[in-house]
Structures are given as C-alpha cells and as structure tokens.
Amino acid sequence: MKAEPADQKRLLDLQEVDSRIRLLTHRLRTLPETVEVQRLEGRVSELRDAKAAAATRLGDLDREQRKAESDVDQVRARAERDNQRLNAGQVSSPKELERLQSEIASLHRRQTELEEVVLEVMERREAADAEHARLQKEIEAAEAELEAVEERRSAAVVDIEADLASAKDRRGRVSAEVPEDLLALYTKLRAQYDGIGAAMLRYGRCEGCKLALSTAELGQIRQASADEVLRCEDCRRILVRTTESGL
Ligand SMILES: [Zn+2]
Incomplete structure (x- = not known):
C-alpha cells in the first residue's frame, strides 16, 4: 500500500488519540x-x-x-x-x-x-x-x-x-484526514493487535512491539520509498517513519 508520508504520520496522531480513548474508557469502567x-x-x-x-x-x-x-x-x-x-x-x-x-x-x-x-x-x-x-x-x-x-x-x-x-x-x-484505505488497514490491525494498529519506528525499534529491527530490516527500510506503507516484521503493525527513526 502507498500513502503520503504526512498521512502516515497522521496515523500516529490517530493511534495516540485512540489509545487515550481506550485508557479513559477503561478508567471509567474500573x-x-x-x-x-x-x-x-x-x-x-x-x-x-x-x-x-x-x-x-x-x-x-x-x-x-x-x-x-x-x-x-x-x-x-x-x-x-x-x-x-x-x-x-x-x-x-x-x-x-x-x-x-x-x-x-x-x-x-x-x-x-x-x-x-x-x-x-x-x-x-x-x-x-x-x-x-x-x-x-x-x-x-x-x-x-x-x-x-x-x-x-x-x-x-x-x-x-x-x-x-x-x-x-x-x-x-x-x-x-487519513486516506480511506490506510484508515481501513489501521482499523483492522488495531482490532487484531490489542488496540495498536500503527507504531513509530523510533531509533531502530518498533514502538508497537518494542523490538529492535535487525540491520537487514533497517537496510530494507532505507531502500523503501517514503510513500510505501511499511509493516513491522515482528508484530505486523504499520511502521511509521519519522525524523526520530534513526535511519
Ligand atoms: Zn513491531
């Protein structure tokens, strides 16, 4: 799947607000x-x-x-x-x-x-x-x-x-603000993977599963075009690149 880098980053904002809604709902129940x-x-x-x-x-x-x-x-x-x-x-x-x-x-x-x-x-x-x-x-x-x-x-x-x-x-x-196909993928993954559908690649580590990517994986990511929607090899979540990704 392809999506503008800005749209991919917007997914991180969406994830943040979704996690907050989940936390508040849980707090209300408990x-x-x-x-x-x-x-x-x-x-x-x-x-x-x-x-x-x-x-x-x-x-x-x-x-x-x-x-x-x-x-x-x-x-x-x-x-x-x-x-x-x-x-x-x-x-x-x-x-x-x-x-x-x-x-x-x-x-x-x-x-x-x-x-x-x-x-x-x-x-x-x-x-x-x-x-x-x-x-x-x-x-x-x-x-x-x-x-x-x-x-x-x-x-x-x-x-x-x-x-x-x-x-x-x-x-x-x-x-x-998120394109429909990207939103659909995110929604599906979020339902599947414990409320987290998209994660930042932060200094070589997936923020979704907290695992460090291998040198080979990072190499592939460096080669990938900016509008390619990447997935973490370990947790399958959408992996979003930012300036903090350490690439
Ligand atoms: Zn992961």
Whole structure:
C-alpha cells in the first residue's frame, strides 16, 4: 500500500488519540470509587439486616419481661391473699395454719426467684437495646460514607466523560484526514493487535512491539520509498517513519 508520508504520520496522531480513548474508557469502567460504592452498599445492607434482627430480639425480650413481671404479680397476689386469710383469723385448725404459713414462705421464695428472672431479662433487654442503637449509628455512618464516595464517583465520571468527549471529537477530526484505505488497514490491525494498529519506528525499534529491527530490516527500510506503507516484521503493525527513526 502507498500513502503520503504526512498521512502516515497522521496515523500516529490517530493511534495516540485512540489509545487515550481506550485508557479513559477503561478508567471509567474500573473506577476505584465504584468498587468502594459496592462495598459500602453491601455493608449498609448487612447492617440493616442485623438491625432488623436486633429489633426482633428486642420485641421478644419485651414480651419475656412482661411475662416474667406478670408471674411475679401472680405469686405476690396469692401470697397477699394467704396473708389476709391468716391475719383475718379465719384459720383455726393448726394443721391448716401450718400449711398456710408454709405456702406463704414458699411463695416468698418463688417471688424472689421470679424477680431475679425479671432482672435478668431486663439486663438482656438493655444489652439488646444498646446493640440496636449501636447498629443504627453504624448504619448512619456507613450511609454518610456511601454518599461521600458516590459524590466522588460522580465527580470522577464527569471529569473522565469530559476528557472522553474531547478525545472523541479530536479523533473525528484526525481520522477525517487519513486516506480511506490506510484508515481501513489501521482499523483492522488495531482490532487484531490489542488496540495498536500503527507504531513509530523510533531509533531502530518498533514502538508497537518494542523490538529492535535487525540491520537487514533497517537496510530494507532505507531502500523503501517514503510513500510505501511499511509493516513491522515482528508484530505486523504499520511502521511509521519519522525524523526520530534513526535511519
Ligand atoms: Zn513491531
């Protein structure tokens, strides 16, 4: 293929802008803020689940406490009834008297035990309450952090998209200056060879594959006419000569 040396050099400008577009697109896809947003969303969701479980525990303990308190009330009421009977002098049989006194003593012991149960449930309820409050604080902190990272991500996206838009604009202008057949070859090679279709021959080295050309290859290139479109023997990309080629 033949192409004006100036057109061949224009291909290097196109390659540069294409590489920049590729880099910016990659950067947009792999923003660290995106990973961080996902992590924080997961954390907020976990914390909300834990808070819901803590609220359920709290409800269970509320019921448990009310039940324990009502058990205490029942025992206390029965002991009071027994005491009233005793004090009213209604019981005359010594055997019945003894039974009643023994029941009152046993009800007092039972009441003490049940009051301990109430205290123990209240302690567990306080701990559950504190856990619930702690989780709520953690959720608020994680949500605030998430919001800050989302803002940072949006700002980064806006910057990169602005750079991308100007790079694409430049690409449009540069590619319009490259002859169609040369552009087609470049496009095909770029798709084939990892985004690089044209490379500069720089001081005897192909910038595409970074390999130094042999003396024989350089000799052939010196012989070639300036409008001959050359290809690297190693990576097959279009090899563009400039004043820095070292020929
Ligand atoms: Zn090469």
